[in-house]
Structures are given as structure tokens and as C-alpha cells.
Amino acid sequence: MVQRRRLLDFLPHLILLIGVAVVAFPVYVAFIASTWDAATISNGSMPLRPGPHFAENYYRTIFIGTSSSTREPVGTMMLNSLIMALTIAIGKIAISLISAFAVVYFRFPFRMTAFWIIFVTLMLPVEVRIFPTYKIVADLKLLDTFAGLTIPLIASATATLLFRQFFMTVPDELVEASKIDGAGPMKFFVDTLLPLSITSVAAMFVIQFIYGWNQYLWPLLITTKDNMQTIVIAIKKMIVTQDALTEWQLAMATAILAMLPPVFVVVVMQRLFVKGLVETEK
Amino acid sequence: MSDVRLQSVRKVYAGGVEAVKGVSLEIADGQFCVLVGPSGCGKSTLLRMVAGLETISGGTCSIGDREVNEIEPADRDIAMVFQNYALYPHMSVYDNMAYGLRNRGTPKDEIDRRVREAARILEVEPFLERKPRALSGGQRQRVAMGRAIVRKPKVFLFDEPLSNLDAKLRIQMRVEIKKLQRALGTTSIYVTHDQLEAMTLADQLVVMNKGQVEQAGAPITLYERPMTIFVAGFIGAPPMNLLDLPASGLPGLSLASPVSGPVTLGVRPEHLELSTEGGALAVEVQVTAVEAVGAESYIYGALGGQGPEIIVRIPGRDLPAIGASLRAIARSENLHFFSRETGIRLN
Numbered sequence: 161m162v163q164r165r166r167l168l169d170f171l172p173h174l175i176l177l178i179g180v181a182v183v184a185f186p187v188y189v190a191f192i193a194s195t196w197d198a199a200t201i202s203n204g205s206m207p208l209r210p211g212p213h214f215a216e217n218y219y220r221t222i223f224i225g226t227s228s229s230t231r232e233p234v235g236t237m238m239l240n241s242l243i244m245a246l247t248i249a250i251g252k253i254a255i256s257l258i259s260a261f262a263v264v265y266f267r268f269p270f271r272m273t274a275f276w277i278i279f280v281t282l283m284l285p286v287e288v289r290i291f292p293t294y295k296i297v298a299d300l301k302l303l304d305t306f307a308g309l310t311i312p313l314i315a316s317a318t319a320t321l322l323f324r325q326f327f328m329t330v331p332d333e334l335v336e337a338s339k340i341d342g343a344g345p346m347k348f349f350v351d352t353l354l355p356l357s358i359t360s361v362a363a364m365f366v367i368q369f370i371y372g373w374n375q376y377l378w379p380l381l382i383t384t385k386d387n388m389q390t391i392v393i394a395i396k397k398m399i400v401t402q403d404a405l406t407e408w409q410l411a412m413a414t415a416i417l418a419m420l421p422p423v424f425v426v427v428v429m430q431r432l433f434v435k436g437l438v439e440t441e442k
Numbered sequence: 443m444s445d446v447r448l449q450s451v452r453k454v455y456a457g458g459v460e461a462v463k464g465v466s467l468e469i470a471d472g473q474f475c476v477l478v479g480p481s482g483c484g485k486s487t488l489l490r491m492v493a494g495l496e497t498i499s500g501g502t503c504s505i506g507d508r509e510v511n512e513i514e515p516a517d518r519d520i521a522m523v524f525q526n527y528a529l530y531p532h533m534s535v536y537d538n539m540a541y542g543l544r545n546r547g548t549p550k551d552e553i554d555r556r557v558r559e560a561a562r563i564l565e566v567e568p569f570l571e572r573k574p575r576a577l578s579g580g581q582r583q584r585v586a587m588g589r590a591i592v593r594k595p596k597v598f599l600f601d602e603p604l605s606n607l608d609a610k611l612r613i614q615m616r617v618e619i620k621k622l623q624r625a626l627g628t629t630s631i632y633v634t635h636d637q638l639e640a641m642t643l644a645d646q647l648v649v650m651n652k653g654q655v656e657q658a659g660a661p662i663t664l665y666e667r668p669m670t671i672f673v674a675g676f677i678g679a680p681p682m683n684l685l686d687l688p689a690s691g692l693p694g695l696s697l698a699s700p701v702s703g704p705v706t707l708g709v710r711p712e713h714l715e716l717s718t719e720g721g722a723l724a725v726e727v728q729v730t731a732v733e734a735v736g737a738e739s740y741i742y743g744a745l746g747g748q749g750p751e752i753i754v755r756i757p758g759r760d761l762p763a764i765g766a767s768l769r770a771i772a773r774s775e776n777l778h779f780f781s782r783e784t785g786i787r788l789n
Contacts, residue, residue: 333528336495341542341589342516351541355532 194413201408221413230394234414237391247310248372256319264327282317304385319364326360362432370422391418444506444596444629445471452500453487461487463653472627478640479650489633493599521590522599527582529574536570539588560588580611600632649673671785674708682708683752694726694746708778711753714770721771727752732761
């Protein structure tokens, strides 16, 4: 019996460990590659232990950048990505909170129509409406600006639906108590609804920050200037396919750097994130 | 003056459902009025119309000498205690009580004074910094009451405030609510479906059914002289025995002075006593079940062996055997006669 139990304890762990290895090993290799010099990587004999060029490679990546392909230090790109991801995440949350508030708590004409129109946009992600959206942004002279990069991505049916679902679980009596306590709609929103939504907001922030950070197609279209590039695009650009030598150590360092902010956000928000998805503070 | 006057108040919902069908009611200054009735009788809707949480479809509602039909809930000078307390979960007990005052721009030291006074009266002082979820049901109930009394409103509105508490706490809070209301002298409207709560709390008891007032008055009047069959069956526990008398009479039942026409006879279980003597009403019952509840017992029996069920209350625990035949009598002042067609009292 004891033997069998041990086996049953061991087996799931083994499977999980294999899963972790499958996910983590490429990341590990990327990190190792970012600590060797270009010659060691390109001759195909890179060892699986950290190399001596860690500081040098990361300094070059962050402050100088590759010599040919991106022509801009990755530090700038990280800043660009950060501004884009934060603007998208915060913008999405702000707009969704307000629209969900309107849909749930106000009885205006065509309320359900408005709700369904928002709902239908789930079927129209940026990729589907990319040409008209590009045209609008271009006509508004928003190419190569942060506004052009973020605003078209801000409208979010997902977040609106999530907040709507959450708001509908808030007891009606709280609204009524607020009315009797002399709080108007906006005061109710700020004093009661927002504090109660904090965990949902955190969950949404994690999801939308990563969504924003990982944007590839849209920034590729909208940005043409070197100093507007985002880090995700830079990784692709650094891996040159022509005869030029790919500076693999820098590309790998960029990949590692690109991973850090989303990981940081997930780690910091983890507890709130899980709480926001599974329970509510009521 | 903070009396509440309702004049043929109606509530018609969008779908055409008429929840309240013309209710007129006067609640005097300082009076404790209890609205009672089965679920769906419109009692909560009526209360919510007084609160301003539902619009009034017809008629007028005035608080003091002001008609409040079109006035926002916050400006009606009322405070409400909800069934699930509706405390703000993210605010401390102190903030919960202070919130309404802050929104009205009451000076800080005045808020502090009032909140602490309410906390003292309701014995929630040790919990002022806690969040509602760290409180027990009874404590939350007290905080909800505190939130109402700090405002010093003209009218308290209670919407089944005790139905989420356990039986023991319910009785304790019932007594406290009554005491508090006496002490503050604030006009109160209280909605409940529990007739015991209604009887013990009310100065004026209003029995509602199907959106209409069946009878309003002092609780003891409703108990002694119910004006309709509905009130007769609703007030009192166990309920009044209601027997439909055909013109030919019922087997096993004899009346000293026979009545004519199709009537319903009502007699309360506590007004029936086991006796072999004659009375205004005498019934022969065959025992089908007995319930001993301590100081008294209830005998369930079939009239005349197979007729309708009759409940008789007897003192003590001296229970008859199942199947035994008993004879119970009642005095004439304890008999209630109602018209079978209209349900209205005849005597």
C-alpha cells in the first residue's frame, strides 16, 4: 500500500516536472545565449552554462542596441512598449468600467441595443478591421504617435462584459442604501462600486497589460520611426535572414527583457488576479 | 410632525401587473406600524414607495405635511433597514454609519458625536473599526440600525430586517427594536411576513393581501375581531379553525343558536376547551395527531370522525390517545362568523 501510494504521489509530480521543463528549457537556453558572445553561439558549440558576457551584452542591448537591424537601444523600445501596454490596459479598464456601469445601472433608451453592439464587437478584433482602422488613424495623422498606437486597441468588449457580470452580482440593496444615504450615481460608482471591483480590475489589468505588451501586428503598421518601435517588433527585426550576421546574444537578451515586465505584473498581481476571477469581496 | 399619510396609493408595473391596488393609510407621529401579509401581497412594494425606491403610479404619499411623490429618497428624510442589511462591505462600521451624514455635509465633529452615540446605544462600540464581514449577523443588524438612527430621520422603514437571523436572536432583536423605537419616538413602518413579529411590535397592524389592505388597527383588535376570513386565518398561531357551514349543518357540530345561509365559522384553537357541558359551540372530534410544545399541547382532530380538521389547544401535557373521541366547547363571544361569498365578518 505504502509503495503504491508513493508511486501515485510521484507520478503526477513527474508529469508536472516534465511540463515545467518543456516550458522552462527554451527560456533557459535563451538566457544562456544572452550571456555568451556572438562567435560562441554561431559556431554551434554554446555550452549550457552561463557565459562571461552577461553584463556586457545586457548593457549593449539596453543602452546601445544592435548596430544594423533596429538602430535604437532596447531601453527606448521597452519604454515604448510599457507606455503602450499601460495606456491600453488602463484605457480599456476605464472605458469598460464606465460602459458596464451605464449598461447595468441606467435605464436609457436602447440600453440593450447598446449592450448588444458592444457584445458584437467581440467578433471584430483589430485584425479583422485592420484596413479601415489604419485608414482612420492615418487620416487623423496619428501614425507614429502613441495615440495612434493605443486608442484603436482600447475599446474592449471583453472587459465590459466581465465588469457587467460583476456589477450584476452587486446586491441591489447597496444601490438603494446609497440612494437613501444621499449618494448620487457617480458618488455610488466611486465610493462603492469601484472599491468592490478592485479585484476584478486587477485581474483585468493583468490580462490587458499582457495583451497590450504582446501587440505585434498593429505597432508594425503604425510605427515607422526607429524611436517608436516596440520591443516585440524589435525581436523579430533583430533576427535578420539575409547574409548579415544575426547578433544572437543581443536578440536573446531582448527576448529575456521582453519577458520581464509581463512576468513582473503577473507575479505582483497574482493573488489579486486569482481572487478577481474566482471570488468577489461581498 | 412626522406622520405618514397614504392616499389610494397604487403601483402598476410596466407589464400591467398591479402590485398595490389603492392603499389608504394614516400612520400617526411616533407610531409603530407593521405591514404584514403573505409574500407577494405588495407590502414591500408599499414600503419601497414610501422610501422612494419605487415610483408611485397613483395616489399620494405624504410625510409630515409634505407630499413626497416626486422627491428623491435622499431628500425624504427617511432611513431604511434592509433585509440583508446592505452594509457597504468595503467600509468600516464607523464609515458605514457616517456615510450618509458625510454626503449631507454634516460637520465632522457632529458626525463623530452621532456615530459614537448610536454605537453606544446599539452596543457596537468595540467593532467600529471592523469591516462588516468580520461581524456576526446580529451585529450587522445593529450596524444597519445604527446607520438608520444616526441620521435622525422622520421615519424609519424596516424591510423584513430580522428574517436573516436565527430564532433566538430574532426575538432578542425584536425586543430591542421596539425599545429603541419607543425611546426615539420615531414614526416607523415595518414589513414582515411573521405574524408573531407583527403582533408584538405593532401599534398599528396592517394586514395586506393581494395588494389591498384587509384590515388595519391595533393588533389585539385584529386578533379579537378579524373583519375578514383572510385576517382571521392569518393572525394567530396555530391558525384559527375555519369551518364552512352548509345550511344543513355539519355532523359533530352543534351551535346553541343556529345560523342561516352559507357562512364560515371561525374559532381559535385557544378558545376551544375540552368539556362535556353545553356551550355556544360544541364539537365532537376524533383525535388524529397531538403535539406537545411544553406548557401547552395541540390536538388535531377530525370533526365528527371524518369531517374537516380542527385544532384544539389544551394546557399541560395530558395528551389524549390517537383515535379517542373528544368534545370541545367554545363561548359565544369567541365565535366568528363570515360570509362565505364576500369573506366579510357577519357578527
